[in-house]
Amino acid sequence: MVRNPEANRDQFRPHDHPNDAFLLTTVVGSYPKPKWLNRADELVDDPDSKFDASDLEEAHDDACRLITHEHERAGLDTVVDGEMRRNEMVEFFADRIDGYEFNGPVKVWGHNYFDKPSVVEEVAYDEPWLVDEFEFTSNVAERPVKVPVTGPYTLGFWAFNEAYPSTEELVYDLADLVNEEVEKLVEAGARYIQIDEPALATTPEDHAIVGEALERIAAGIPEEVRIGLHVCYGDYSRIYPEINDYPIDEFDVELCNGDFEQIPTFTDPEFEPDLALGVVDAHTAEVESVAEIKENIRQGLRVVPPEKLTISPDCGLKLLPRDVAYGKTENMVTAVREVEAEIDSGEIDLDNPLADD
């Protein structure tokens, strides 16, 4: 059953918010790393260099501060550090969870590889994964910080399973670990958690496994904590309306990439969680205009009313040039504030949001 998004949404509304309507603006998480950070990541592995692990930590801190402030400068209501400390969405966590080992890169396509880990024994929780990262970011941020966490289904299915009789059982054990991490994040003050499950899009028939994993993640997490689920590049008719049963506050989805063709999927039956809608494409290097993004935002109003609509880019922006990522984010926020004003003034007909006033 859907959680209670109404109970936690208002805390993200800035005190000086200019409009009555409030569409929560956020990002999915990853952001282009500054070139110097990539150099720093390489330098620390160079035995001839004096640049050491503590220098790298300082570089990561600097980059997190920089990108958090870049998000604030773009006007976002909730911010992320751009995942500056993370290398890859599975590797980063597999490195921190007992039970995984790495054997080397495997092919994804062409000469693109991924250090796909193997689960060689029962997974276990050791040190916190993200609490330090969250505490740092929330200390430098003026806006609330969202924490993206790779979900247990993706952590399980994008690894080799050597240890569990079925990968489903591995996923449930991982879900218990994610729950432990979320509890620690909440204790540290986090109020906005996003579970990333891109693997669900490739195997939508497993939606019930993801549902059970989410039950475990959300168990005992108070309702003032907002739990989102991000999925991307899938055929959503195969997981809707099942996601209405997921214990989440918000479902974040990339639809700009597909020109919003899948919007009608979510209109019947009624969409229950809040909708976080991607309105800028994460894989085109052109910055969409404010006017175009405003049209995209209206697509979301076909599914949910303004008080249940969150606006974000389609996906993490890390593969874009940094100025393009910034341009998209800034235009997205400008478009949202203009749409809010048009809702306030009645220019947008909420019963027919695509119609010109």
Added chain:
Amino acid sequence: MTERVAATPGLYPLPDRAKETLSDLKGHQKGDLLSGDESEAIVAEYDEVRAEYVDHQLDAGLDLISEGQGRWDDMIAHPLTVSDAVETGGIVRYYDNNNFYRDPRVADDLGFSGDVAGELSDAADLLADADGAADASLAATLPGPYSLADLATDEHYGDEAEFQAAIAEFLAGEVAAFPAHETLFLLEPSLVTNPPAEGDESSATDAIATVADATDADVVVQTFYGALGEKLYAHLVDEAGADALGLDLVAGDRDDTVYNVQEFGSTDSLSLGLVDGQNTLVEDAETVAERVEWFEEQIPLEGFDRTYLTPNTELFYLPTNKYREKLNALAAAAEVLD
């Protein structure tokens, strides 16, 4: 007595050093992938990779030596993506994997390429010069025509059966140029994942027979990603011109596979997919040997020639250390059984 032969259908992971060198030489984008007219530096790198693959297999003690197909950027779609009659389209998912290949769009009459024959000749030369290769012979690998047609897009022939037949003729032409080889593996995963409609089985088996007829070598039609449907299985045994059908005993329900063999008989030889090509867990030789015995106990063995001990899929899914351990496990299992 049944002869046990340890072999693989190839498609090995690139050694880690070559992964880096080749990404530097070629790039990471779609347009950077192999087109068959690579530069000298790239050719030289692949020559080294091929030599390493031959050494790995001889070290392990395999009975049949594969070229390893390090050049096959597009996995089993490779023979088409280097063909002049083909334009490569977008990146598309490779079966139910987190792997992708370039969509081969066949836009013209498929003509002879000789690409695979070229790399096999190089492998044959390596094998002829290698120490300790006296007992090992060359195994060639191609996609089966049914799977290759399934992976490709037809923008020229216009009819499914005609397209399959054209691909089969194309592959047969490639086989005719191969150097001497003891075995030809035709990889046919699509027979499991996207089988022909009922009534269309014969156009698939005819296409396979066209390719099989082009060589005097033993032909193994290797199916994987699970068990074959029973009717299709029966067609394949009778009509595909295969000396051996390859059956996946790792993925899917292996009891279905046993049932097929019990019910519909089998080719004179069989190839068994025994080690998991998609999991880093390495089976020990005894486990592999037990799987062979488990299977053979349940089927009538009279007149049965050979059992090929193979991985259930290609091996490129694995990190390089584990791929080598899988080769070792197969060769050691054949020893245990002898």
